[in-house]
Amino acid sequence: MKFFSKVMIGLDLTEMDEILIEKTVVFLKFWGVEKCYFVHVAKSLAIPDEILREYPDLLAAGDESVEAIMMNKIKSKAFPDSIEIEVFAEEGDHPLDTVLRWAKIKDVDLIVMGRKETLKGTGALANGVAKKAPCSVMLLQEKRPAGLPKKIMVPTDFSEHNHMIYKFGERIADQLKAQLVPVHIYQVPHGYSKTGKSYEEFAEIMKANAKKDFEAFVAQHDHPELECDFVLDEGEDVGELLLKEAMKLGVDMFIMGSRGRTKSAAILLGSTAEKVIKANNVLPMLIFKKKGETMGFFDALFRL
Template identity: 75%
Template structure:
């Protein structure tokens, strides 16, 4: 099944590029990739001195040197010749805007970015792309071993929007013969004491209510027998709670979605996704977005 035929991979001319290329190769067949763009965006295309020393044979300047260097890496890691590739080295004062513009120009289905754990880098570009890209985004972590996921966690809130994300998660799990782990956070309302019940008693009421909502929700999907992990959110950071639960269950990928409900807001993620992006730099994430949601924003971006 072809999920994403055109993919764009962000390159930053560090060791992370090697990691990202190797990890991307693992996903190519499953994702159904037919063309892969490798994009480097820099405020200045002049190469750093350490790059020049490492690749003395690359005597061209600027974008030609960068393109040749990335091409050399693709050859080194035996990037499949069955997948068409194109390398783009672009200069721009605002790397995020430039990256997003190229994603729109190439009409890509998926952007793949790296998340660093020990390597230098703020991760600001990857985070910005995850939040604002006009398509789905996959974040692949530096230290995580290569391989397709076998345990996939999908935060579930039973909303109409979440049906789309859940169906997408089911398709991926079926394709990979992987387990899907829905998780839902429930809360106790502040006014619970007015009911005459204790916090613990009302917590159980809210949990049972969530269980009933999940039964109705999952009945509309292909795996109605799936169980959901219900977690009480008593004010902690949801991103950190999700990561903690994922480690407990030995999860190896998150799938989430954007929550844009209008064309102007579609580029933004829901608060849970943003908090997980901020908290998680150890597990891969696939943020699913419907292409075309952000077109109004990107038409404006082209006019900047």
């Protein structure tokens, strides 16, 4: 089964590149990748002295190009010969716009970006790509060991669009023989005290109602036997709450999606996904977007 035929991988000429390439190689066969585009975008392509010192062989050969350095990194990680590779470096004042334009030009199915934990970097480009890319995005973390996931969390809100993300999660889990973990965040409404019920009593009422909603939701899928993990939100940041629950459950990947309330909004992330991206720099995260729903809105963004 092919999930993503064409993949774009963002490199930044730091040691994160080797980490990202090594982690991506693990997924290539599973994804069904046929072609990989490696892209580096910077305001200036002048190569820093520390990079030049790191590659003396390139200097000796008289080749100081950024693309040569990128290719050297790829070859050092035994990238599969069966996959076609294209490497390009671009210079521009707006790296995010450039990456997104290339994703559209190359019609890629997935963009892979790194998330740093201890290495220097703001993560602004990766976050921007995750939010606005016209295709699915995977964020791979610096410190997490390379490997395919065995336990995958899917935040579940029982919405119509959530069916698409949940179905994709089932496909991924089935192919990997991994466990899918639906998680639903529920809250106690502010006016609960007017009902004469205590906070704890009304929390149980909300949880019971959420369980009924999940039963109706999951009955429409291939694995109606799955149980949902219900988490009470008592005012904590939802991203932090989901990450804390993921660590508690031993989850090793998130799958989330875009808003999807309308086709024009499908390119943008919902607030929960954005909060998880902000909170999470330790677990891989796959943000699933249906390409056909995003391209029209993506074109409109660049006409503004």
